[in-house]
Structure formats: structure tokens, C-alpha cells
Amino acid sequence: QNPPKPDWSLADMPSQEGRIFLVTGGTSGMGYEDAKALAAAGAQVVIAARNPERGQEAIDQIKREVPDAQVTFEPFDLADLSSVRALGQRLNTSLPRLDGLINNAAIMAPPERSTSAEGFEMQFAINYVGHFVLTAELLPLLRNSDAPRVITLSSIAALRGSINFDDLHSAQAYEPMTAYAQSKLAGLMFAFELQRRSAAAGWGIQSMAAHPGVAVTELVARGPGLDSEQGRQWSANREHLQTAAQGAVPTLYAATAPDAQGGAYYGPTGEREVIGPLGLATVPSVANDIAIAARLWAVTEEIAGTHYPSSAP
Numbered sequence: 001q002n003p004p005k006p007d008w009s010l011a012d013m014p015s016q017e018g019r020i021f022l023v024t025g026g027t028s029g030m031g032y033e034d035a036k037a038l039a040a041a042g043a044q045v046v047i048a049a050r051n052p053e054r055g056q057e058a059i060d061q062i063k064r065e066v067p068d069a070q071v072t073f074e075p076f077d078l079a080d081l082s083s084v085r086a087l088g089q090r091l092n093t094s095l096p097r098l099d100g101l102i103n104n105a106a107i108m109a110p111p112e113r114s115t116s117a118e119g120f121e122m123q124f125a126i127n128y129v130g131h132f133v134l135t136a137e138l139l140p141l142l143r144n145s146d147a148p149r150v151i152t153l154s155s156i157a158a159l160r161g162s163i164n165f166d167d168l169h170s171a172q173a174y175e176p177m178t179a180y181a182q183s184k185l186a187g188l189m190f191a192f193e194l195q196r197r198s199a200a201a202g203w204g205i206q207s208m209a210a211h212p213g214v215a216v217t218e219l220v221a222r223g224p225g226l227d228s229e230q231g232r233q234w235s236a237n238r239e240h241l242q243t244a245a246q247g248a249v250p251t252l253y254a255a256t257a258p259d260a261q262g263g264a265y266y267g268p269t270g271e272r273e274v275i276g277p278l279g280l281a282t283v284p285s286v287a288n289d290i291a292i293a294a295r296l297w298a299v300t301e302e303i304a305g306t307h308y309p310s311s312a313p
């Protein structure tokens with residue numbers, strides 16, 4: 001795989017006119033920056049997140065900066081698979097195709113364990129299983145595109161992750177960052193496995209992963225909280241971290257650059273993994289284990305009740 005030029009920036013993004021993107025969690029942080037940059041390049045963008053008021057605020061803010069932006073909001077909750085499926089059905093009716101899906105929404109390390117509508121540990125549910133189901137729902141729309149891409153957000157936290165098949169939902173022991181790391185590793189393995197399955201079945205989808213390094217967003221405040229030890233450390237380092245706009249660059253590269261490749265993992269790289277520049281990110285060795293990836297896929301299909309087609313329909 002060819003690494004991208006480290007100085008790739010939004011100015012290098014080709015026109016996205018005529019292309020349609022969905023960005024989950026596009027009301028704040030990196031997702032918002034993704035939506036704004038894609039709209040500025042001429043794409044039609046659908047932001048999907050929970051809160052319609054925050055959705056309208058995001059649209060208003062984007063339109064202040066990009067007056068002719070084509071951006072709309074769809075409410076949905078990744079922690080409730082009936083809501084994820086309902087979004088899929090609405091989009092399958094309203095859109096002709098989908099050229100890019102950005103699986104961006106996430107929560108990080110809430111201090112107390114909680115569970116989704118289906119009883120999954122909340123980070124596993126939102127960060128991973130919800131996106132697994134959403135992508136399956138949108139497969140027909142993606143296949144209507146002549147060059148569809150699916151970008152799934154991972155994190156350097158995945159380097160510390162493992163897939164605990166004996167306790168995927170942290171019911172026996174809940175450690176917030178361990179559960180986050182598992183969810184982000186699962187997302188990374190999903191991105192790679194989707195690429196393999198797409199290639200084998202001829203779906204034509206390029207699936208890649210991206211991570212932002214460490215960027216100043218709402219993730220910490222909404223998770224461990226700014227008063228936590230983690231929050232205090234993070235606040236003390238704020239000026240050394242990336243902005244959300246900088247953190248969005250690897251995702252936007254993956255979503256739009258002609259030379260970005262399916263199966264790659266883009267992010268700030270090497271010694272500068274936390275703050276840049278753009279490159280091929282470090283892949284945790286377990287993420288290359290195709291037996292674990294296949295097992296995780298099968299288990300997820302089972303618990304989610306969503307089965308991908310095994311070959312091109």
C-alpha cells in the first residue's frame with residue numbers, strides 16, 4: 001500500500017460534486033468537520049446523529065461557512081438497532097445511491113457500564129455493532145455507486161485492544177478504556193474484513209479505516225468527563241493536540257483521495273502518531289488475524305441478527 005503524501009490537505013480534495021455521503025455523528029467533532037469539508041467540495045451530505053436540534057445547529061453552522069451546502073439531518077440512535085434499521089430503510093427510499101459512508105460516531109470510556117437496547121455494552125454497541133448493522137442496511141445503496149467507499153473510524157486505543165469473546169459486553173468486568181479499546185479494535189477489524197468480503201463477492205466497495213491521532217472534541221467531556229483524571233490530563237495537553245479539522249484529514253483523505261486504497265488504515269503515523277502528519281497508521285497485530293476477524297464477524301451477525309449477503313446478489 002502506498003502511504004499518502006504527508007502534506008495532503010483539504011486543498012487537494014477533488015470536487016465531490018454529484019457524490020452523496022452519510023456521516024454518522026456529524027453534529028460535532030471530526031464528523032462535523034467531515035460533513036463541512038465534503039459539502040464545501042460540492043457533495044450532498046446527510047448527517048445522522050441522535051439530536052435533531054444539534055443537527056439543525058450543525059446545518060446552520062455549515063451553511064454560514066458554505067452558503068450553498070447541500071446538507072440534511074437524519075435522527076437515529078446507534079444504541080438501538082431498530083433505529084439503525086429504520087434509518088437504513090428511510091435512506092434506501094430517499095436516496096438514489098450512496099458514494100461514501102463515514103462510520104464516525106462514538107462514545108469513549110463512560111465511567112459506569114451501561115447497555116444498549118439490545119443489552120450490548122454501550123461502547124461495543126455504538127462504536128461497533130451499530131455501524132456493522134448500518135453498513136449492511138446501506139449495502140444496496142452503496143452498490144448503486146460506481147465507486148463506493150466505507151470509512152470506519154478507529155483509534156490509537158485499538159493498539160491496546162483485544163476481542164474478549166468470553167465477555168464481549170464487559171458484563172463480568174467493566175474497565176472503561178478496555179471496553180473502548182475493544183470497540184475500536186472491532187471497528188478496525190470490521191473495516192478490513194469488509195474490504196476482504198467486498199473483494200471476494202464483487203461488491204465494489206472500498207473499505208478503509210482512519211484515525212485522527214488525538215483531537216480536541218467532545219469525546220472526553222461526554223465520556224470520562226473533564227473532571228476525571230483522564231480529563232484533567234487531556235485538558236492540560238490541549239494546546240499540543242490536533243484540532244477537530246486536523247483530526248478529520250485522514251478520514252477525508254480516505255473518503256476522497258483518488259489514490260486512497262481499500263484495506264488501508266490512514267492516520268497520523270509513526271512517532272507523530274498523536275499529532276500528525278498523515279500516513280499509514282500502525283495496525284495492531286491482532287487486527288491482521290483473519291481467523292479472529294471471521295469469528296468476530298460471525299458472532300456479530302448472530303448477536304445483531306443482521307447477515308451480510310455471502311456473494312454478490
Ligand SMILES: NC(=O)c1ccc[n+]([C@@H]2O[C@H](COP(=O)([O-])OP(=O)(O)OC[C@H]3O[C@@H](n4cnc5c(N)ncnc54)[C@H](O)[C@@H]3O)[C@@H](O)[C@H]2O)c1
Nearest residue numbers: 025028029030077078104105106153155214215217218219
Ligand atoms: N477525539 C479524539 O482524540 C479521537 C481519537 C481517536 C479516535 N477518535 C474517533 O473519532 C470519532 C469522532 O469522535 P470525536 O472525537 O469527534 O467525538 P465527538 O464526541 O465530538 O463526536 C461524536 C459524535 O457521535 C455521536 N454519537 C454518540 N453516540 C451516538 C449514538 N448512540 N447514536 C448516534 N450518534 C451518536 C455524537 O452525537 C457526536 O456527534 C470517533 O469514532 C472516535 O472514537 C477520536
